């Protein structure tokens with residue numbers, strides 16, 4: 054662990070010193086320094102590099118280094134001033150996650166998730182956990198595991214989080230590069246040699262967000278923490294941060310040096326995935342023998358899946374791509390909802406003539422697939438596929454999804470599969486919590502899944518695990534192969550053969566300008582509500598349009614053979630509009646209805662609608 058990282062000033066960017074030792078990261082930094090993000094940030098980067106020069110031997114021969122070391126920017130080392138910036142911890146909350154800007158590099162995005170802030174948040178989590186556990190179990194020395202994705206700030210924030218926990222008197226186990234679901238699993242794995250189960254787990258990740266961000270997710274054996282607990286932790290963190298001094302940070306550093314241990318937990322986690330496929334395939338050791346499956350990890354944390362899961366199961370993985378972690382994400386955004394990302398894995402499948410393609414987001418809580426014909430199995434199609442598999446196992450069960458799912462999906466789940474589609478709200482935590490709630494009130498539900506690719510199964514403790522979602526597809530594929538049924542991934546494609554899809558689907562996002570006088574003294578949320586109320590009134594007076602009889606979020610309307618949903622974004626001052634229709638003309642009619650309702654709202658940027666009309670005319 055890089056101890057001197059602990060002396061970093063919060064005003065400086067956190068450089069992942071350990072990461073710079075790898076060629077990959079060196080390349081990433083060269084790219085960062087010569088790329089468009091670097092403009093205007095020279096003095097700041099110089100400051101950091103000067104500060105960290107002992108650890109930056111690796112840059113000695115880089116031509117960029119001369120430029121950096123000749124910069125006259127003052128060197129800042131750890132001091133009282135390191136904690137001077139006031140931090141609004143509440144602003145770091147993003148639903149049930151914590152997210153912030155962890156490094157410089159994007160104009161107008163100052164660093165908010167510094168090392169001292171991360172240290173305070175981790176200490177806040179430790180305090181929260183201590184309170185929970187001591188209430189229920191009496192005093193025991195608790196352990197917290199920490200893992201991270203491939204981000205450039207991963208190592209330095211991991212060190213900061215370790216200090217925060219150790220300073221509270223708890224033990225710390227570092228996993229290094231890990232997946233979000235693996236972190237949850239570490240709270241339930243029973244294996245003394247691995248120091249498991251841990252009492253709490255932290256994953257450092259900002260999912261698919263740009264390279265300069267990072268964040269924290271928290272788990273206990275009861276699952277991921279919810280919004281209320283995150284607010285509580287941030288409250289505690291704010292107080293801890295205010296009382297931090299050089300002395301307290303030094304003693305946390307000393308505590309960390311004494312208690313931090315490292316463990317290869319991913320070895321165990323991947324073994325569990327391998328065993329799950331073997332078991333599902335009827336106990337065959339290499340059930341994927343003869344299948345060619347390519348993986349695209351988008352340079353996130355999911356590269357393990359090819360070598361540690363697919364290969365031991367017998368699959369050929371030639372042509373798998375972007376498996377090496379690289380926090381600059383140089384190839385595409387690791388996001389199975391992203392068109393470029395899906396195109397990249399589609400191309401790989403077709404070029405390799407592979408049977409299946411698998412793609413993960415950065416921290417592997419989301420995934421999608423591509424069949425052997427190059428058909429993308431993401432969004433509604435992935436939900437339909439998972440519903441088909443789960444409903445074979447649990448006839449009649451309810452499937453909970455987010456709000457932007459299609460009407461075709463409802464028909465498929467209810468008419469073809471005989472299940473019940475419960476279309477709920479956007480947000481993976483909302484969807485998963487609703488699945489859990491339904492079971493509690495006596496409605497059987499085995500699958501809760503979002504179009505984003507977050508999918509959670511009751512059989513997997515309601516954990517949204519992108520790797521486990523793929524395990525379910527692999528079991529199906531292995532069974533078909535053993536039975537000599539179908540070629541490639543036909544068995545998967547056939548399962549959703551009757552899913553009706555709209556010829557036209559689009560998502561437009563209207564920004565609300567929070568500084569616009571039209572907002573008056575109200576919030577953007579209130580403004581968004583007004584827009585939606587206006588739309589609702591207009592729909593009621595238009596006989597061509599029908600409001601959805603059951604709806605949990607925004608305004609969902611059917612008409613002209615299609616539907617639209619206007620809702621408030623979960624996090625941003627944005628109103629996203631989803632439209633699906635049988636033709637461009639029908640889509641234009643639906644969009645026209647929305648336009649008439651929103652055009653009077655001056656703070657709303659409706660230019661995406663104008664562009665939309667231009668594209669469909």
Ligand SMILES: O=P(O)(O)OC[C@H]1O[C@H](O)[C@H](O)[C@@H](O)[C@@H]1O
Pocket residue numbers: 479480481482503505507621622623624625629
């Ligand atoms: O409401 P939006 O801006 O579309 O964002 C909604 C999305 O936000 C995050 O990415 C969550 O992880 C997703 O679960 C959620 O669906």
